[in-house]
Amino acid sequence: MPQSPLDFDPESMRQMGYRVVDTLVAYWQSLASRPIGQRAERPHLESLLNEPTPTTPQPFEQVLEEFLNKVLPYLIKVDHPRYFAFVPAPNDYVGVLADFLSAGMNIFVGTWMVGAGATQVERVVIRWLCDWFGWPDTAGGLFVSGGSVANLVCLAAARRRYPDALTRGRVYYSDQTHSCVTRAWRILGLRDEQLCILPADQQFQIPLEALRQQIARDRADGWLPFCVVANAGTTNTGAVDPLEALADLCAQEGLWLHADGAYGAAAILTEEGKQRLQGIHRLDSLAVDPHKWLYQPMMAGCAIVRHFEHLRDAFHILPPYLQDKERGIAGVDLCDYGVELSRSFRALKLWMSLKVHGIEAFRQAMEWNLHLARLAEQELRARPYWQIISPATMGIVAFRYAPPHLSPDAADALNRALVDTMIRDGFAMVSSTVLRGHVALRMCTLNPRATEADVQETVRRLHQFAEALASGSA
Ligand SMILES: Cc1ncc(COP(=O)(O)O)c(C=O)c1O
Structure with missing residues (x-):
């Protein structure tokens, strides 16, 4: 080695691999303290990333940096401990290495x-x-x-x-x-x-x-x-x-x-x-x-x-x-x-x-996920105007902010707006759906790295933003 135009010598292979592992470990260590990510404007990404097929070789390090600087910031991180939207995708590091x-x-x-x-x-x-x-x-x-x-x-x-x-x-x-x-x-x-x-x-x-x-x-x-x-x-x-x-x-x-x-x-x-x-x-x-x-x-x-x-x-x-x-x-x-x-x-x-x-570690992680959904339900119930549409079930709680002075349609609009407000805030993400004909929010607490404080602060922010939206001050 190297024998083909696509190959590297063993030492370069090692350095490239170590660099990726270092990057991943740093990512994992810092994820909880980062925002969950942002929605990206399409024209911005097109201007940032569109280019003709590369002709001249670039160092691996440089391409990796480009990924970290131009791609990663424009992802919402589904493995983030406070990503409670849709179905979260918290991955296990052993599984990551197995894929490698x-x-x-x-x-x-x-x-x-x-x-x-x-x-x-x-x-x-x-x-x-x-x-x-x-x-x-x-x-x-x-x-x-x-x-x-x-x-x-x-x-x-x-x-x-x-x-x-x-x-x-x-x-x-x-x-x-x-x-x-x-x-x-x-x-x-x-x-x-x-x-x-x-x-x-x-x-x-x-x-x-x-x-x-x-x-x-x-x-x-x-x-x-x-x-x-x-x-x-x-x-x-x-x-x-x-x-x-x-x-x-x-x-x-x-x-x-x-x-x-x-x-x-x-x-x-x-x-x-x-x-x-x-x-x-x-x-x-x-x-x-x-x-x-x-x-x-x-x-x-x-x-x-x-x-x-x-x-x-x-x-x-x-x-x-x-x-x-x-x-x-x-x-x-x-x-x-x-x-x-x-x-x-x-x-x-x-x-x-x-x-x-x-298997016991998996069982414990999943029991924790179930506990967090119940905690989210409890935190919501402790605040005014939150209706629990579906109590914590298999790690999902569905709810809706519905103060009496808002019509059902206005409450629908508010709950939808809450999803966007939460994304802009960046601390945590929830998603919406329609249940019994009305917009409901969902928290799906499947990440074993999520903490009780993560859930409590997410609900606190939801409430703060909901109140602001309802009073027209957001
Ligand atoms: C109940 C259920 N079925 C099917 C799917 C689709 O699975 P996939 O996204 O892996 O194709 C999902 C995804 O969230 C799901 O929650």
Whole structure:
């Protein structure tokens, strides 16, 4: 070395790598004392970053500095301890290093022939997840990019089991379900009229009786009901649909029961999660995202099915140029169980993280997250005019500032404005949604590095800004 025009000598490689590690450690150490980041004007970034393809080489150090000075400041930091918006993405340092290793060795996990060791690790990690959820030995799955694709992969397996699904199939879920589920059905070829989206009840759960009646009506009308998509933690409020009752219903009706647990399913490790997720052992398939509540760097989602071979039924195709993988030692070709052939070693991060920390550390971190959501609720309740729209559930609390002198529309505008005010302030970020027809704010307290003081000060600022906006002084 160096042999190709793209290579460096070993000492330069080391120095470049050390520089990146030093940068990361400094970033991690200073994150809590920095603002969460800012929204950027597009023309500004275009003028800052647009340029023709580079022709002359630049020192690595210089390009790294450019990233730090021109890119990083224009990101809102989803790993920031006070990023309580959407679904936070606090990543574990072991997972970060695992991604570095995996990219550094460019490990391919598409076929057993080429990626046996990595495939086996992926199988082990998926088995751990199946054990947490109480799933039988027949269960299996694979890592994908995230929740959207995990849902898609599981629902493809469901559709495949029902030969008439495309022509007269009907699927059921509540209006609290993540939009990626509707997108998945669209990709899978279902028409809008085949999607039966039921208004959720007061607890933001799927209404069981209405669902039962709808299925009966649909059968009478010639539809083929074939799948219920339950929520194992909605993005809006953390609500979990009644999985046990849904499993009974789906067993009686011969329907596939899938759950989107992208954000919530990992809470099975906690007491609250165990309670809320009762029945999760009876699902046909489940999406769960280690890049959410298992603290892994993006991208890491898992599609898990009760019968692993159902994924193979849905995805396996053998072209001639892959025939070599079928000869000799028999293994598991994960490319036959999902949409990707070239697959990176996403399982490595969770494998290393769980081994280095042990499961108890994860459980404690998650219990802390749940505690912080309850604390946020308590802090809000202690101040006037804050309505709790959905109490702390699976680490999410949803609320709204609604002083009596404001009309519901004016309160909607104020709550929306609060999100922007908080971003401009830079201390913490919350996000908004619409619940029961009105704007609600959400805090999702998934970062294990967030402190009680972070939550308390965030609520204090929310209140201060809300009062100022309501009095017209902001
Ligand atoms: C419940 C739920 N499902 C699916 C998704 C989509 O996951 P991803 O962003 O990893 O594709 C999310 C994202 O927040 C989610 O909260």
